[in-house]
Amino acid sequence: LRLHADIDERGLEWLMRRQGLPVPPTAATGHRVGLLISKSGSGSLFAAAGENAATLAVEEINAEGGIDGRPLELLVGDDATDPATGALEAMRLVRAGCRTVFLMTTSATYVTVSAALRSSEVLLVQTLMNEGGGHDRLRIRLGERPHAQLATAAVPLMRAAGGRRWFLAGNDYIWPRSVNSAARAVLPTYGATLVGERYAPLGTVDFAPIIDAVVASGADIVLNTFVGADAAAFERQCHAMGLRERALSLAPALDESTLERVGSAAAPGIHGISGYFQHLDTAGNDSLVRRYRESFGPWAPPLSTLSECTFEAVHMWTAAARRARTTEPGPVADEMRTGQFDFPRGTVTLDGTDQVHQRMYLAAARGACFGPMQPAGNTG
Incomplete structure (x- = not known):
């Protein structure tokens, strides 16, 4: 068995950061958003699928013309399933120009990142299941309760x-x-x-x-x-x-x-x-799984509620930004907080409170x- 592997630019940057080496910033070409996930540590089992799902959403959005004619750029950070590391990575994403950061992390990381960015005008969206609470205008928690x-x-x-x-x-x-x-x-x-x-x-x-x-x-x-x-x-x-x-x-x-x-x-x-x-049997999910496999291959890690939620969150944010006609965190958060959204899992309803309603x-x-x-x- 012969294995050939390539490391792309994002992978090389991840390796350099884990070794404590400086990574030079790159110039933004579009609207930058961050994704903070657990590429390492005990939460790493579902990180690859989550990054894939978010990447697929960004590709679909850009194929539709992006937002006001500019593409969406996804920058990824690794919290190593550690809250302190997560806070450092979140601040790096913000310094790189991300005004919105999606978190597919433990609640411990979410709480620490939220506190670390309290003085920043940054929208945090926790995408996966959580216990609720800890929300305000620029803090939105999706997922099951x-x-x-x-x-x-x-x-x-x-x-x-x-x-x-x-x-x-x-x-x-x-x-x-x-x-x-x-x-x-x-x-x-x-x-x-x-x-x-x-x-x-x-x-x-x-x-x-x-x-x-x-x-x-x-x-x-x-x-x-x-x-x-x-x-x-x-x-x-x-x-x-x-x-x-x-x-x-x-x-x-x-x-x-x-x-x-x-x-x-x-x-x-x-x-x-x-x-x-x-394996949810809906037309929307059949289409999503097919597109996911076409993009990432038959051996890509499976989708799940912990990873598919990043696909939904990026699309939800984009729909809100298009309605608000801006990517400024406050107006986008206001648009995200209320409404019904049709996703592969079915209808997800946000009622302006901390609650997210969906079929279980x-x-x-x-x-x-x-x-x-x-x-x-x-x-x-």
Whole structure:
């Protein structure tokens, strides 16, 4: 087997920055926007698909003439799944001319970046699922919310498990703790019993103590709020230690890219709950997946709610900029905050508050993908 690899200019710049080498700025030719993602660290499993999806959106927008006749330029930063690094990268994107930065990162990075750029007139758009809050005129958080995800999944999952005992396990930072706080409020209203709660730092490799605690609790369902590589490692160890024979898993942030790392043997029993899956059967999604494969090839990482959301966010921002007839952060944010948007996942509604309304789907892992999708009536 012979492997030939090329490093493009963006890849070379990334390598230089990771080595602490200066990267000379380039002159802008159009409207610059930033994308802050986790190219490295435990969140890196879904970063490539997210960058691809944003790149596809920019290409489509530029094929339509861009914004007021000028092209859209996408600059990418790597937070390394670390909030402090994320803040430095976000400031670099702003210095390069980005007045809007899309974040496909952990909530911990979002909070740190938001604080670091508080005195700057920069629009931050968190694209993927989050706990809500922390918004103002120049802070928009899209994606699924924990209360809606849990309300959608609770009853059918307890029916599938044949039990009502839940164990909460996740990484020790804002989003997992917020999801588990929502679980304590939502799940008992559906008759669930909470039997345990444990956390581990990002980058943990040995989850045996937590799995032992799950087994001892007699849980029927594990709410897995680990992310990226941690989520994959946790599920593999659950399978290896025999937990899958005792309990199902609900993993809101375990997407298709992460599921590939879990492996087919450990996948049965894992469930996802989100507004988008790659195998969602809609005409808009069929077209998106086809265009994605045509652009990035059959072996590109799969789309998921964590990556497809960047495609939606860039298109949403562009539609708002065209309506506002400017790319200034304030007017664009005002246009983005209210309205209905038709995307491959279906209709997404922003009502001017912190809430994002969309249909949720509960899906079971089948090898390296999720399916079939079970639509639910409530939106979040």
